[in-house]
Amino acid sequence: xxxxxxxxxxxxxxxxxxxxxxxxxxxxxxxxxxxxxxxxxxxxxxxxxxxxxxxxxxxxxxxxxxxxxxxxxxxxxxxxxxxxxxxxxxxxxxxxxxxxxxxxxxxxxxxxxxxxxxxxxxxxxxxxxxxxxxxxxxxxxxxxxxxxxxxxxxxxxxxxxxxxxxxxxxxxxxxxxxxxxxxxxxxxxxxxxxxxxxxxxxxxxxxxxxxxxxxxxxxxxxxxxxxxxxxxxxxxxxxxxxxxxxxxxxxxxxxxxx
Amino acid sequence: xxxxxxxxxxxxxxxxxxxxxxxxxxxxxxxxxxxxxxxxxxxxxxxxxxxxxxxxxxxxxxxxxxxxxxxxxxxxxxxxxxxxxxxxxxxxxxxxxxxxxxxxxxxxxxxxxxxxxxxxxxxxxxxxxxxxxxxxxxxxxxxxxxxxxxxxxxxxxxxxxxxxxxxxxxxxxxxxxxxxxxxxxxxxxxxxxxxxxxxxxxxxxxxxxxxxxxxxxxxxxxxxxxxxxxxxxxxxxxxxxxxxxxxxxxxxxxxxxx
Numbered sequence: 001x002x003x004x005x006x007x008x009x010x011x012x013x014x015x016x017x018x019x020x021x022x023x024x025x026x027x028x029x030x031x032x033x034x035x036x037x038x039x040x041x042x043x044x045x046x047x048x049x050x051x052x053x054x055x056x057x058x059x060x061x062x063x064x065x066x067x068x069x070x071x072x073x074x075x076x077x078x079x080x081x082x083x084x085x086x087x088x089x090x091x092x093x094x095x096x097x098x099x100x101x102x103x104x105x106x107x108x109x110x111x112x113x114x115x116x117x118x119x120x121x122x123x124x125x126x127x128x129x130x131x132x133x134x135x136x137x138x139x140x141x142x143x144x145x146x147x148x149x150x151x152x153x154x155x156x157x158x159x160x161x162x163x164x165x166x167x168x169x170x171x172x173x174x175x176x177x178x179x180x181x182x183x184x185x186x187x188x189x190x191x192x193x194x195x196x197x198x199x200x201x202x203x204x205x206x207x208x209x210x211x212x213x214x215x216x217x218x219x220x221x222x223x224x225x226x227x228x229x230x231x232x233x234x235x236x237x238x239x240x241x242x243x244x245x246x247x248x249x250x251x252x253x254x255x256x257x258x
Numbered sequence: 259x260x261x262x263x264x265x266x267x268x269x270x271x272x273x274x275x276x277x278x279x280x281x282x283x284x285x286x287x288x289x290x291x292x293x294x295x296x297x298x299x300x301x302x303x304x305x306x307x308x309x310x311x312x313x314x315x316x317x318x319x320x321x322x323x324x325x326x327x328x329x330x331x332x333x334x335x336x337x338x339x340x341x342x343x344x345x346x347x348x349x350x351x352x353x354x355x356x357x358x359x360x361x362x363x364x365x366x367x368x369x370x371x372x373x374x375x376x377x378x379x380x381x382x383x384x385x386x387x388x389x390x391x392x393x394x395x396x397x398x399x400x401x402x403x404x405x406x407x408x409x410x411x412x413x414x415x416x417x418x419x420x421x422x423x424x425x426x427x428x429x430x431x432x433x434x435x436x437x438x439x440x441x442x443x444x445x446x447x448x449x450x451x452x453x454x455x456x457x458x459x460x461x462x463x464x465x466x467x468x469x470x471x472x473x474x475x476x477x478x479x480x481x482x483x484x485x486x487x488x489x490x491x492x493x494x495x496x497x498x499x500x501x502x503x504x505x506x507x508x509x510x511x512x513x514x515x516x
Contacts, residue, residue, distance in 0.1 A: 003416065005421070008372060008375070009368070015368045015372075015432075016366055018368035019366035019367040019369070022367055070379050071413040071416070071417050090382075093371060093378055096374075097371065107274075109280050110267070110276035111277070113355065116350070116351045117346065120351055121348060124348075127385075127389075136394075140395055155330070158261065158263065159328045166269075175273070
């Protein structure tokens with residue numbers, strides 16, 4: 001497909017000026033470019049909704065035309081208060097940036113490191129499932145699924161459950177408030193529910209009350225409840241359900257597309 | 259295998275105190291716990307070597323006993339100047355932390371975002387290859403390899419080449435000095451060289467002079483040259499060559515082990 005490699009920032013503007021625009025304390029506005037799916041893009045959207053940001057979804061014109069810095073999505077378009085247009089690519093970078101901006105990184109440097117670690121561990125659980133099962137060869141999906149259920153998932157459940165207990169089983173990974181880590185785990189669970197044999201994954205996680213409580217606490221947030229009642233969010237979930245539960249397997253077929 | 263879920267920090271120490279210990283400007287000492295391989299662990303080791311840190315490798319007692327916060331490696335053990343023992347897990351977290359500590363994150367907030375984006379894009383290239391080819395089912399490796407060579411790799415080469423040209427084709431992603439992004443790309447290349455059909459990957463990357471120059475610039479660093487002459491580094495490379503080029507395929511066999 002035709003690829004246009006776009007720039008991250010306006011040409012010829014010194015990075016010191018770009019840094020000044022990026023760290024401008026006045027509110028910026030955002031466009032979040034991703035597929036109409038509730039998977040990889042779901043955490044950045046939750047942060048923007050939670051933060052009460054001025055933001056909108058920007059659909060991808062795929063596969064007709066790919067215009068992005070790395071040829072992949074999501075891409076976060078930022079228009080700073082001073083009018084500078086910046087792009088951030090790569091989920092980790094976007095999620096860390098938004099978490100910092102909207103106060104989801106805890107109260108100090110150590111809490112920030114803890115939150116980043118729990119977030120990364122849950123991102124990789126979803127990535128492992130996507131790479132090994134969801135987008136693997138059709139004739140290997142069942143065996144890969146069994147490996148996931150008997151190896152990666154139990155280790156994730158055991159370790160996360162232990163750390164959540166150490167924090168008082170209060171539905172939060174760090175301290176007593178919502179963070180990027182909580183959002184990631186809750187969104188993992190919502191994504192798993194859309195997947196091939198997702199009910200078995202959900203059943204295993206539900207057996208761990210500490211982890212399930214994280215999802216329940218996230219679900220209580222009034223701004224997230226409002227976003228989840230929106231047409232946009234409902235469209236993402238509906239398309240995810242169709243895509244991952246049915247078409248996903250057919251797409252993967254006997255060849256890998258990713 | 260028996261798993262002990264370890265804590266990230268001493269029990270009952272408030273996070274504000276842990277944050278103070280972590281951000282202590284006096285030098286800390288480090289133990290880096292990972293397999294004797296030059297793959298996932300290679301970038302943190304390079305940063306510690308480049309930064310002239312007080313550090314050592316800590317081998318993993320695998321599979322006899324797994325003791326780690328998430329049951330996976332690498333884990334970075336930090337003994338702060340004030341004597342507090344902390345652990346960081348997850349590659350992204352360890353690499354960002356060390357890059358910030360040892361001045362490999364550019365000169366300002368925007369350069370830091372750029373470096374994080376290039377780093378993430380190169381991490382994912384290596385991860386994709388690992389998940390889809392190196393550790394996939396043996397009977398799917400060749401087809402997966404072709405998909406990698408015709409899809410993921412050309413997009414990475416085209417986009418990275420464009421951004422490196424925009425920065426003046428000087429062998430650095432950002433500005434005119436070494437960063438975490440440069441280290442990641444150079445280490446990707448060194449890792450690919452150990453892999454099944456790695457010569458074909460190297461050939462494709464060598465055809466792009468902007469990317470190859472990044473590796474050449476990294477290879478010029480005196481402290482990295484010294485580390486790469488050490489017994490420890492040579493052992494990692496030798497074991498990687500055996501493991502990935504021969505045993506790796508046999509290990510994967512007809513079942514997935516990861």
